[in-house]
Amino acid sequence: MRETALTLDQLRDRFSETNPPYTAHEAAVEADRCLYCFDAPCIRACPTGIDVPTFIRKIATGNVTGAATTILESNLIGHSCGRVCPVDELCVGSCVLGAEHRPIAIGRLQRYATDALYQSGHMPFETAPEGSKRVAVVGAGPAGLSCAGELAKRGIGATVFEKQELPGGLSTFGIVVLREPIRVSLEEVEFIRRLGAEIRTGVQVGQDVTAAELLSSYDAVFLAAGTGSVPDLGIPGEDLDGVTEALSFIAETKLAEKDGIERLLDLPVGKRVIVIGAGNTAIDAATVARRLGAESVTIAYRRGDSDMPAYDFEVAFVRNEGVDFQFLAQPVEVLGEGGRVSGLRCLRMELGDVGADGRRSATPVQGSEFVLPCDQVIKAIGQSKLEPLFQAFGVDTERGYARVDEALRTSNPKVFAGGDCVRLSGHALTVTAAQDGKIAAKAIATALGVVPAEGELPTGVSRSGAGRASKQHSGAFQPLRSAPHAVAKGGHDG
Amino acid sequence: MADLTSTFAGITSPNPYWLASAPPTNSAYQVNKAFEYGWGGAVWKTIGAPVLNACNRYGAFEYGTHKLLAINNVELISDRPLETNLREIREVKELWPDRAVIVSAMVESTPEAWHDIVQRIEDTGADGIELNYGCPHGMSERGMGSAVGQVPEYCTMITRWVAEAASIPVIVKLTPNVTDIVPPARAALAGGADAVSLINTINSIVGVDLDTFEIRPNVGGKGGHGGFAGPAVKPIALHMLSAVAADPEFGEGGLPISGIGGVQTWRDAAEFLLLGASNVQVCTAVMHYGFRIIEDLVDGLSNWLDAKGADSLADVIGASVPRISAFGDFDLSFKSVARIDESSCIQCNLCFVACDEGAHQCIDLTVDGARIDPAALSSDARPQPRVREEDCVGCDLCSLVCPVDGCITMVPVESGRPRVTWNDLVRDRSDVTTDWDAMMAYRKETGIDIH
Numbered sequence: 001m002r003e004t005a006l007t008l009d010q011l012r013d014r015f016s017e018t019n020p021p022y023t024a025h026e027a028a029v030e031a032d033r034c035l036y037c038f039d040a041p042c043i044r045a046c047p048t049g050i051d052v053p054t055f056i057r058k059i060a061t062g063n064v065t066g067a068a069t070t071i072l073e074s075n076l077i078g079h080s081c082g083r084v085c086p087v088d089e090l091c092v093g094s095c096v097l098g099a100e101h102r103p104i105a106i107g108r109l110q111r112y113a114t115d116a117l118y119q120s121g122h123m124p125f126e127t128a129p130e131g132s133k134r135v136a137v138v139g140a141g142p143a144g145l146s147c148a149g150e151l152a153k154r155g156i157g158a159t160v161f162e163k164q165e166l167p168g169g170l171s172t173f174g175i176v177v178l179r180e181p182i183r184v185s186l187e188e189v190e191f192i193r194r195l196g197a198e199i200r201t202g203v204q205v206g207q208d209v210t211a212a213e214l215l216s217s218y219d220a221v222f223l224a225a226g227t228g229s230v231p232d233l234g235i236p237g238e239d240l241d242g243v244t245e246a247l248s249f250i251a252e253t254k255l256a257e258k259d260g261i262e263r264l265l266d267l268p269v270g271k272r273v274i275v276i277g278a279g280n281t282a283i284d285a286a287t288v289a290r291r292l293g294a295e296s297v298t299i300a301y302r303r304g305d306s307d308m309p310a311y312d313f314e315v316a317f318v319r320n321e322g323v324d325f326q327f328l329a330q331p332v333e334v335l336g337e338g339g340r341v342s343g344l345r346c347l348r349m350e351l352g353d354v355g356a357d358g359r360r361s362a363t364p365v366q367g368s369e370f371v372l373p374c375d376q377v378i379k380a381i382g383q384s385k386l387e388p389l390f391q392a393f394g395v396d397t398e399r400g401y402a403r404v405d406e407a408l409r410t411s412n413p414k415v416f417a418g419g420d421c422v423r424l425s426g427h428a429l430t431v432t433a434a435q436d437g438k439i440a441a442k443a444i445a446t447a448l449g450v451v452p453a454e455g456e457l458p459t460g461v462s463r464s465g466a467g468r469a470s471k472q473h474s475g476a477f478q479p480l481r482s483a484p485h486a487v488a489k490g491g492h493d494g
Numbered sequence: 495m496a497d498l499t500s501t502f503a504g505i506t507s508p509n510p511y512w513l514a515s516a517p518p519t520n521s522a523y524q525v526n527k528a529f530e531y532g533w534g535g536a537v538w539k540t541i542g543a544p545v546l547n548a549c550n551r552y553g554a555f556e557y558g559t560h561k562l563l564a565i566n567n568v569e570l571i572s573d574r575p576l577e578t579n580l581r582e583i584r585e586v587k588e589l590w591p592d593r594a595v596i597v598s599a600m601v602e603s604t605p606e607a608w609h610d611i612v613q614r615i616e617d618t619g620a621d622g623i624e625l626n627y628g629c630p631h632g633m634s635e636r637g638m639g640s641a642v643g644q645v646p647e648y649c650t651m652i653t654r655w656v657a658e659a660a661s662i663p664v665i666v667k668l669t670p671n672v673t674d675i676v677p678p679a680r681a682a683l684a685g686g687a688d689a690v691s692l693i694n695t696i697n698s699i700v701g702v703d704l705d706t707f708e709i710r711p712n713v714g715g716k717g718g719h720g721g722f723a724g725p726a727v728k729p730i731a732l733h734m735l736s737a738v739a740a741d742p743e744f745g746e747g748g749l750p751i752s753g754i755g756g757v758q759t760w761r762d763a764a765e766f767l768l769l770g771a772s773n774v775q776v777c778t779a780v781m782h783y784g785f786r787i788i789e790d791l792v793d794g795l796s797n798w799l800d801a802k803g804a805d806s807l808a809d810v811i812g813a814s815v816p817r818i819s820a821f822g823d824f825d826l827s828f829k830s831v832a833r834i835d836e837s838s839c840i841q842c843n844l845c846f847v848a849c850d851e852g853a854h855q856c857i858d859l860t861v862d863g864a865r866i867d868p869a870a871l872s873s874d875a876r877p878q879p880r881v882r883e884e885d886c887v888g889c890d891l892c893s894l895v896c897p898v899d900g901c902i903t904m905v906p907v908e909s910g911r912p913r914v915t916w917n918d919l920v921r922d923r924s925d926v927t928t929d930w931d932a933m934m935a936y937r938k939e940t941g942i943d944i945h
Contacts, residue, residue, distance in 0.1 A: 032558040038846055038868075039877065041876055096840040096841055096842045096876075
């Protein structure tokens with residue numbers, strides 16, 4: 001176990017948000033650089049379609065409240081997304097300044113705007129008066145909160161059931177403090193409450209309240225339960241003292257921000273730590289272990305470097321933290337001495353042909369066993385599925401995920417589902433969960449016969465240009481130059 | 495190395511950069527320091543009638559994060575006693591015999607007052623005197639400054655009082671707060687001035703505080719018009735300079751012009767020289783950055799002259815004046831069209847929206863070469879803006895909004911029409927200039943198709 005105790009100041013320093021907030025001047029300078037593109041690609045690159053040029057222009061003009069409103073109009077989880085989105089893969093990656101110039105730091109600007117709004121306590125939305133319709137939302141993570149907020153804006157009563165004592169899902173418990181402090185997630189939750197949604201914590205659907213009860217008491221149900229706990233490795237030695245699971249390990253550091261950093265003094269961390277898995281949670285767990293004082297942290301992964309599900313920027317970050325990698329290493333046994341972990345026995349893997357999933361197959365090499373000495377093993381090998389929950393709601397599944405159509409309707413007409421629990425393929429992102437909540441809320445509202453919220457823009461329409469054809473006017477598109485141009489020149493004189 | 499030595503109305507200085515009469519030339523301390531940095535000359539902050547200043551005195555015109563695109567001020571002429579100024583001017587001139595020391599003055603509008611101040615200025619050994627006919631606030635209400643500059647007859651009269659008493663060159667500083675700056679310039683010439691300088695500051699209210707509703711600069715809860723100066727006024731100054739420089743009547747007098755108004759860099763200075771200024775005066779840039787900017791002002795101008803193969807300032811002074819014309823004499827057969835270099839285009843599509851909504855609808859958005867409906871963009875492919883050259887009116891807006899240097903250029907193309915000006919039409923085809931049917935017939939006849 002950890003030998004040199006860290007001071008509270010050291011811990012506070014190591015477990016705080018990596019990027020400092022922009023000062024007003026920094027934000028103004030960065031916002032000023034935005035070209036305000038027509039039909040900006042960043043809008044399309046955002047899964048929730050945030051009108052990026054409009055919100056950045058509002059920052060530049062000093063209308064920060066308006067900037068945050070623009071963000072939240074498209075994404076009620078924008079406060080988290082500004083911090084945790086893989087922006088290089090999304091909005092920033094599409095910025096026209098990217099190729100030869102420095103792209104706009106859209107995430108940092110988004111954070112600047114939402115920070116200001118949440119600090120001010122201003123509520124920019126007027127919600128419709130609550131009608132007679134009631135919707136139950138299962139899970140208070142990004143998808144559930146987004147849906148509940150969107151429903152509340154439309155005057156639909158939303159009650160969110162959350163099994164944890166704190167709402168927010170992975171934003172609250174699973175994303176390392178360095179990227180998103182717990183405060184941010186809880187501010188976001190509070191905002192959804194203020195929109196009118198009710199959030200009940202410590203209520204496990206299936207135990208404390210049954211699916212049948214929800215189905216009979218509510219007009220519709222939105223399942224946004226995420227995924228289950230980290231599954232067992234299924235190898236000998238897994239119950240040894242010193243084997244932990246990544247999500248609860250990370251959750252401890254999140255709670256410490258809220259409940260007092262001294263909490264981390266009691267969090268056991270090994271001297272030599274092995275993290276099994278190579279997704280974003282594994283990366284976060286490895287970071288946490290290093291920052292808690294582990295002398296060496298090694299990520300063991302059964303496939304190769306290029307197969308890692310974690311983002312490149314996260315891998316670069318964790319390498320910079322001093323974390324090592326053992327690729328092509330398949331754990332087969334946790335070794336122990338006196339009931340405590342002493343090592344991890346692995347098999348060397350060999351890569352074969354590309355399989356149906358687009359990745360090269362990995363097969364063990366005979367007689368290649370080796371031992372990685374360690375005193376702590378952290379499991380980060382994905383999360384289990386929630387098959388029983390879906391069965392209880394009469395929802396068809398596919399490979400353990402709820403099967404949904406484009407509007408996130410399940411096989412049960414009263415039940416909708418979104419977020420990680422429907423994420424059969426692709427990255428399970430906070431922002432895609434937020435968009436799922438939005439899509440589901442709209443579909444639910446339609447199903448319940450509730451009209452769109454006041455001021456709601458049709459999908460694909462932005463205020464900064466393009467997709468504005470919803471109103472037909474005399475400037476209608478003329479397909480050919482030879483067609484009389486006078487139409488398009490209507491009102492133009494000179 | 496080109497020779498930057500400047501001779502202005504007989505006054506020589508090692509370079510054409512003078513500090514304008516303003517806060518940076520308020521004291522011997524400042525002017526000595528400026529000369530140490532290498533400034534060619536200084537026009538002392540206006541001396542004359544007793545004054546009492548207010549505060550706040552300055553307000554800034556800002557844009558985005560760019561500070562001080564211009565300063566607005568309600569500061570008056572020097573509030574230091576006349577004797578103090580005169581003593582310091584003498585000391586400075588004795589210390590710096592090779593620099594131009596000019597004294598700006600403004601006194602009550604009587605011959606006695608002007609004769610007296612001219613004599614006292616000459617006694618300091620100063621190289622010249624500048625008559626402040628421009629100050630738009632505080633002094634104008636007392637019948638001085640722009641109150642004089644706005645009335646050509648007063649301008650001639652006072653210039654004459656000064657010229658008859660002065661043995662050193664007399665420079666008349668003109669106010670821009672007039673509809674046409676040429677009559678006051680001619681008036682200065684008629685009064686016997688040796689040179690003019692332009693422009694003084696422009697009447698302005700620089701802004702309103704959105705929290706307190708106070709006018710900026712705020713003087714105890716109130717505000718009023720002040721004088722606007724700095725980079726933002728340069729285009730107005732260049733216009734007024736060109737109007738005077740191209741005026742034949744003023745030209746007959748052969749008076750040099752000192753260019754003032756938003757000179758911040760050597761590039762600005764070079765433009766003033768090309769439009770006929772023999773030297774330039776600088777204020778706001780120094781108020782923003784200090785005297786040290788003189789190094790690049792000199793170095794940049796020198797390198798530019800070398801690059802142009804010019805040996806001295808004389809080679810470029812007024813070189814663009816023959817190009818000053820007016821709409822009636824523009825060649826209406828000249829045609830240019832916008833061309834987009836698609837290899838450097840970043841598809842921000844600012845040119846499209848500018849052309850479509852702000853100009854003449856000649857740029858299309860295309861995907862794989864096919865025009866698409868911009869209101870219903872759905873493709874993941876980034877649309878490429880493309881100019882319909884046959885429709886392009888050559889307005890140049892697209893290239894102005896394009897953020898990529900060199901991406902959109904205006905290319906001259908053969909119109910196939912003979913040279914013709916509006917004045918030609920007025921003279922030869924007056925029906926075309928007065929009657930729409932005749933105009934349309936003329937367009938058809940000459941093949942002008944405006945889409």
